Amino acid sequence: MEEITLKAMAKINLGLDVIRRREDGYHEVRMIMQTVNLYDELTFRKQPGDKVRLTANLRSLPTDGHNLIVKTAELLRKEFGIREGLSIHLKKKIPVAAGMAGGSTDAAAAFAGMNELFGLGLTLEELQKRAVSVGADVPYCLQGGTALSEGIGEILTELPSAPRCSVIIAKPPIHVSTRFVYENLRLDSLEKHPDIDGILDSIREGNILGVAERLENVLETVTQKEYPVIGQIKQFLVHRGALGALMSGSGPTVFALYDRKDLAARACEDLRRAGLAKQVYLTSFSDKTCIRK
Secondary structure: OOOEEEEEEEEEEEEEEEEEOOOOOOOEEEEEEEEEEEEEEEEEEEOOOEEEEEOOOOOOOOOOOHHHHHHHHHHHHHHHOOOOEEEEEEEOOOOOOOOOOOHHHHHHHHHHHHHOOOOOOOOOOHHHHHHHOOOOOHHHHHHHHEEEEEEOEEEEEOOOOOOOOOEEEEEEEOOHHHHHHHHHHHHHOOOOOOOOHHHHHHHHHHHHHHHHHOOOOOOOHHHHHHHOHHHHHHHHOOOOOEEEEEEOOOOEEEEEEOOOOOHHHHHHHHHHHHHOOOOOEEEOOOOOOEEEO
């Protein structure tokens, strides 16, 4: 095999709770992760020489060792003594710095692509053990689907597939620093925490309304306060038939769940016309990630 192209799926958080800040500075979390059908495309191709070369369709993206794709490729090349050259092209579709694990899912695709292209024979579990060193969300992005994420995000429990629904993804034209959000999160002043167990029960029961009614993300207490447009988008979509709406990750992306695709399609068009969000997508949940194109 000389070339392979993979789809790297984005994720949203159906619930996000922060339990505590550890002494090492990391935060312990309890989250419900869900893959959605919005993806980047990565093409891996063997090439002459001994270098890793990354290109992308967006000039703003780093293509050196600061990119997690390159970091992942170099990690595996070093461990397995791979001397062949490698070119990787990233076609970026997932919004950047959006709280949708775009960088982590690209790294996951790099693990999967390298494993297949060079015949490394690593299992999913073996890939996930290596992935933690690249990023806390990368092990989940290798797995995909619906999952409970704990620890710093690396302890995963696979869940039944979430009930099917239509999903609007909306990213306003702002950039949010994850570090800023976590540094300004005041755990001791939180009035309530997400009902993660209630979301788990609703998923197991196949009850999308039960999931939507319990959508909650403690990081909104920081990001939404700093950027009121997040709340405006949520309210806009709920007023147009959404069962529920929430900020994903540290933001600023908002998603909304609909049990009727026609309502979701109309709300999507209304939101584009309103100009509250720069990037708006109508999609759905996915059970898979790192899919061959």
